[in-house]
Amino acid sequence: MGAPDGERLGPYHLLSTLGAGGFGEVHLALDPEGRTVAVKILHPHVAADRTALARLAREVETMRRVQGPYVAEVLDASLEGARPYLVTRYVQGRPLSAVVAGDGPVGGDDLVRLARGLAEALAAVHAAGVVHRDLKPANVILTDGEPVVIDFGIACALDSASVTVSGAVLGTPGYLAPEVLEGAGSGAEADMFSLGATLAYAATGRHPYGTGPPSAVGYRVVHHAPDLEGVPGWLEPLLQECLRRDPAARPSAAELLDRLGAAGPAVHAAFPRARPAAAVGGRRAVRDQEATHLQDAVRDQEATHLQDAVPREAGAAGSSVQELTTRQWRPGRRPPPGRLSAEEARERRRTVLHRRWIVGTGLLVSLAAATAREPLPEVSLLLLTSYGLVMLVDGGIALFGRRDRARMVVDLAGAAGAIALWAVLGTFFSTLTLALALGTVVFVLVAILMAS
Known part of the structure; x- marks a missing residue:
């Protein structure tokens, strides 16, 4: 696999394994200054494709220009040695897929923050000339109530025949745009489709194109309309536009961000700020009051196609992490109200x-x-x-x-x-x-x- 815990890889001290996906194994690590980072060591079959690595090396220089509070910045890369790896900002939190599966659909102000954060993240990614290509609930980490997008640009850069044949699934059926499934090129419009599908899943707790074999899900994406039942009224028309089959008819990330800002008054009218939890029986009770029609929408999720590596909470990273004092690096992120920055x-x-x-x-x-x-x-x-x-x-x-x-x-x-x-x-x-x-x-x- 990648490397055992405790080993050094270049200037980085590997602490514990966070997960593994189609492209590599992700480790929590410390950089030379003692900051926590995420090191993704590419799988051997990926590292063996020199053409894909050369393309990734070119993309890394562009990916490093993507900055913002809602993206996990690419900090470093080493693609020449026997074990090529990428280094990104470590995001301490829970994947959106785990949050929805465990806590139910996202609603109210939380859904507004999620939509605006994802739109701003894609706007920053697209402004740098990068395409994510694999935006999905497992690649969105919720930390301090805000979304952070990880793994942008990797799937697009490693899109090659040898990597695909070796077993890496370039994208997740149900979140890939129709043009990508049909073999056409993937651009910023494809990311907007993935954004719409991701928000639909967050708002309803259901995959918008259902579950089942990848071929069946892909067929629904190309030929059927998405399942948007239960999506709040202020969000549904925006998702319908993002999930249009024609790429040219989808809004850009910047346009979606503007429209979400304009929808602010309507959103707050539909979802007034909740009273203290003690008065209404806790956060879940508030969500139930806001979306009683979604109470039966949560069901068991078959997420075998959501296995790409994502950082887990620090408490689940292993005892070796708990015994160390680390500092999480969050450039551009303002602390929550009442909490001082580092x-x-x-x-x-x-x-x-x-x-x-x-x-x-x-x-x-x-x-x-x-x-x-x-x-x-x-x-x-x-x-x-x-x-x-x-x-x-x-x-x-x-x-x-x-x-x-x-x-x-x-x-x-x-x-x-x-x-x-x-x-x-x-x-x-x-x-x-x-x-x-x-x-x-x-x-x-x-x-x-x-x-x-």
Whole structure:
């Protein structure tokens, strides 16, 4: 297969296997900076097709230009060695297929966020000149309530006879556009068909073209209308346009995004914001109130054709992951309301540590200077002067280098406070008392450092 857990592949440390699909095996890994990433190691039969790899290498440069909060960015690739691999942003969450199978159809505001997120993701992918080719519920990860599209461009780049014969199914019946099933080229219009099918599945809990053998599902896609019963009224006409047989009649991702924005008032009128869960019996009760006609729509899903590798929740990644401290990298993603981003949390931590350092060093310097005030006045003056200069320099750097006025104020307040405390201690306490206090403080500090 790909590689055992714990092995290094290039600069990446493989932690655990996340899954396997038609093209490769996906591992949770750490990059050289300690960030979690997803490493997809291509299967041997895929790696043996040099033509497909050459095409993928060309596509990777284009795929790396796709940026946005709703796509799992391609970060790196190595396609020349014995084990070619792709590296993407690791998305911690659950596949849409698992969410619908376990929790039922997506409704209300969640469905609105899903539709807008997928439309924005495809708009970013298409703007870079990339075609996803394999958009489906298993390739949509829900994290913090927002969708993230994974594996864009891979199926299209590896579309070759040898790869297909070797067993990789390029796309999923029921989510592939009719023109793709008939052997025509796949463009952005094919992705819009897949988007419509994916949203129909999310809204109803049913595959829009049913289940069964791939050939039977493909026949329905080409010759039958999709099953949209139970789709909310504001969404149904948009899905009908996305699922049109004529590619030219489908809207673009940008057009769909605009129409979803224009549909906002109607959406909220149909699905008013839910009251607190305690008042209505929880989130599932809210969904039942919004879509009582969908209560019987959830049924067992035969998802054997949805086996492409997708990241699972961190808790299911294995004990080796749980024992490590990792940081998930989400460029472009804003944190949910009330939650700090990683950079904001680090900045707040630095501010707290700086203030503690100012207070601690100020107390120590003022105590030492007060102790030396009578027997060694020159030393006392030197300690206060040195501390004051350090505070002035740090405050100047904060003001002119970092534009951080708050830090400058803290530095100046620390210097002034140290001088004031020196004066008070020297006035009201004897040299012996101050010396004993200084010795105690130094002993405690040394003990803390040694224990650390």
